[in-house]
Amino acid sequence: MPRDNRTIPLPYADRFAAVATTLPGHELPWLRDLRAQAIERVRQLGLPTIRNERWKYTNLSSLAAVAFEPAVSEASSVSPDQLPSAIGGCRVVFVNGLYRPDLSAGPLPRGVTLTSLAELLREDPERARTLFGEHDAAADSLGALNLAFAADGYVIVLAADAAIEAPVELLHLTTLGAAAAAYHTRSAIIAELGSSATVIETFRHDAATVYWSQPVTEVRVGPGATLRHYKDQNEGAKAFHTAATDVRVSENGRYENFVLTTGAALSCNEISVVLDGRGAACRLDSGYLARGRQHADNTTAIVHAKPQTTSAEVYKGVLDDQARAVFQGRIVVEKDAQKADGHQLNKTILLSDRAEIDSKPELEIFADDVKCSHGAAAGELDEDALFYLRARGIGQADARRMLVEAFVGETLEGISNIAVRAAFERRIGAWMSAGAEPSA
Amino acid sequence: MLEIKNLHVTVDGKPILKGLDLRVGAGEVHAIMGPNGSGKSTLAYVLAGREGYEVTEGAVLYEGRNLLDLAPEERAREGIFLAFQYPVEIPGVGSNSFLKSAVNAVRKHRGLPEYDAMEFLKLIREKRDQIGVGEDMLKRSLNVGFSGGEKKRAEVLQMTLLEPRLAILDETDSGLDIDALKVVANGINALRAPERAILMITHYQRLLDYVVPDFVHVLSDGRIAASGGKELALKLELEGYISHRRPAAEPAATRPA
Secondary structure, eight states, X not given: OOOOOOEEOOGXXXXXXXXXXXXXXXXXXXXXXXXXHHHHHHHHHXXXXXXXXXXXXXXXXXXXXXXXXXXXXXXXXXXXXXSOOOSSSEEEEEETTEEOTTTXXXXXXXXXXXXXXXXXXXXXXXXXHHHHOSOXXXXXXXXXXXXXXXXXXXXXXXXXXXXXXXXXXXXXXXXXXXXXXXXXXXXXXXXXXXXXXXXXXXXXXXXXXOEEEOOEEEEEEOTTOEEEEEEEEEOOTTOEEEXXXXXXXXXXXXXXXXXXXXXXXXXXXXXXXXXXXXXXXXEEEEEEEEOTTOEEEEEEEEEEOSTTOEEEEEEEEEEOTTOEEEEEEEEEEOTTOTTOEEEEEEEEEESSTTOEEEEEEEEEEXXXXXXXXXXXXXXXXXXXXXXXXXXXXXXXXXXXXXXXXXXXXXXXXXXXXXXXXXXXXXXXXXXXXXXXXXXX | OEEEEEEEEEETTEEEEEEEEXXXXXXXXXXXXXXXXXXXXXXXXXXXXXXXXXXXXXXXXXXXXXXXXXXHHHHHHTTEEEEOSSOOOEEEEEHHHHHHHHHHHHHHHTTOXXXXXXXXXXXXXXXXXXXXXXXXXXXXXXXTTOOHHHHHHHHHHHHHHHOOSEEEEESTTTTOOHHHHHHHHHHHHHHOOTTOEEEEEESSSGGGGTSOOXXXXXXXXXXXXXXXXXXHHHHHHHHOSHHHHSTTSOOOSOOOO
C-alpha cells in the first residue's frame, strides 16, 4: 500500500513527562526505556490520517483536538451499590482503567487466577516483561501510546484442563471528571492447555463525559483450549473507545469472540487472530448499533497459518440518523494452511438515508486447497416483514424493534450460556427502545 | 360492517381498482372471484393498509368510520385480519413470541387483560390442534422453512387467535392439497359467527365447496362485474370468467354433459 508520511500530531503525548514517574514499575530500567521509546514513537508517528489505507474510513483527528489528561485513581467516587447488576457470581471492577479490588465481588472460579498489571509489576516484574514485549519498531502509534501510558490492566490465567462454567466478568467504568481523562489498560488472557472459560468485558459510562478508553488485550489460547471472550461496549455518548485485541490460537484451540457495540462517539474495535496450530479455530461475531453521529469501526484480521484451521465471522449492524460504521475484514490463508476454511459475512440495516456503512472484505489466499467465502450487504428494514407484523396489530415501533432484534440476534447464536445471551438480548432491546423515545 | 364506495386505486400510477362497490354485513360470508390481474389482491391490501396503494377516489367505511385513515396496526386492532396469499418469512422472530405480541397488542386495544406466558401457552395448545399446526412449527422462526400448506395453516391459526370482526382471506386455498384444504376450511368455518364477516378472495371455486358463501362477486377489470348467491360460483366454474369480462356477450348456451 502507498506510504503516506503525513500524520496528525497528538498533543496528549506531551503529557507523558508529567506522569512517567507515577506509572507502576517506573523504577524498572527496562520498562522506563520501553516507555521512553514508545512515547518517542508516538511523537514521530502522530495519529494516522485518512490517507492511510487502514484509516481511510475512520478519521482519528478528533482525538488530537481534545486536551486529554492521563486518568488518576479516585478511590471513593464509586460505591458498590451504584454498579449495574452482574450476570454471574464473580466480577472484577476497573474504574478509570485501574483495578479496584474493593469494588470487585465474588471469588474467582477454581482454575482462574487474575493479577492486576500494577501488582504483577510489583510482585513479578520479569513475568510482566513478557506482557509488554520488546520494543516493536513496526508498532503503530496507538499501540505505542498504550505501551507508554498503560497504568494498569489484568492478567488472567486459566489453569491447564480447568473447565470453568461460570463466566468471569470484567467491568470497566469511567467516573465523571473535570478533565477529559484518557486511560490505557494492558491486559492478557492466557488459556492453558485444555482449559475452557468465558470472559465477559463490559465498558460502561452513563453520562456524556468526554474521555478516551484504550484497552489493549493479548490472548493466548493453548492447545485444545477454548476461550469465549465477549464484550459489551456501552461507553458514554461522548467517549472515544479504541480497542485492540491480539489473539494467537494453538492446535485444536478455539477462540470465540462476540462484541456488542452501542456506545462511544467514536469507537474502533480491532481484533487480530493468528490460527497458529493445526485444527485451530476462531469465531468472531459482532452486533454494532449506532445512531446520532456515532462512528463505529470494526477491523478484523484472521491469519490461517496452519492446515485445517477454520474461521467464521458474522458482523451485523443497524445504523440510524447520521451514524457511520466501518467493517474491514481481512482473511489471510498462508501457503501451508491447506484445508483451511474461512467464512465472513457483514450485513447492515440502514434506518436512515444519511447513515453510512463502509464494508471492505480482503481475502488473501496463498494455499490452493481451501474453502473461503465472504459476503457483504446493506439495505433497509424489510418493508414486507414490517407490514406483515403491523397487519397483526403490532405497532410500528415494536415491529421495527422485533425485526432489528431478530437481525442482530443472529450474531448471538454462538453464545451458549443462556444468561449471558439474555443479557446481550436485553441490551439490544434497550438500544431500540432508547431510539423510539423522542430525542431531547 | 364494511362499505366500499366507488373505490379507485392506483399502484405505481397504474389504475387497478376502477370504481369498486361492495357492502359486507355482520355475519355474512362473501366470496370475491376473478381472473388474475382483476385487482383481487389489491383490494385485500388496500383494506389492510399496505403502503404503495393510492386511493384516488371513493371511500371505505368500516363500522361507520373511515378505514383509510387508520394505520395497518390500528385496523388490525379494530378487528380487520388479512390472511396473506404469501405469508412473509421473518428469520429470527420466533413464531410463539410473535403470536403472543400480536394477540396481546389486540387485547390491550380492546381493553382486555394481556396474557402472560403460561396463559398464552394454554390458549395456543388448544387452538393449534384444531388447525393442525404442529408444536415444532411454532418453535421455529415465523414462517421460515414452512411448506406452502403450513404457511396457510399458520395464517388460519393467527386468525383464530386474533378473533377478527372482518377476516379477509387472500387466496388462502392456493397451493393446498385436498386434506390441507379441508383443515383450513374447518378453521374458517369455526370462525363463522353472527358478529363476524368473512371476505374470501379466490381464483377457484374449490374452497367454496367447503366454506359456502352467502354472496359471490365477480371482480373484473377493477370493478364488481356481477354479484349473486353461491350458485354464481358454480356457474363461473362451468363458464369461466369470460362472460363477465364482456358484459354484452351472451352466456354460453350449453352446459357440458
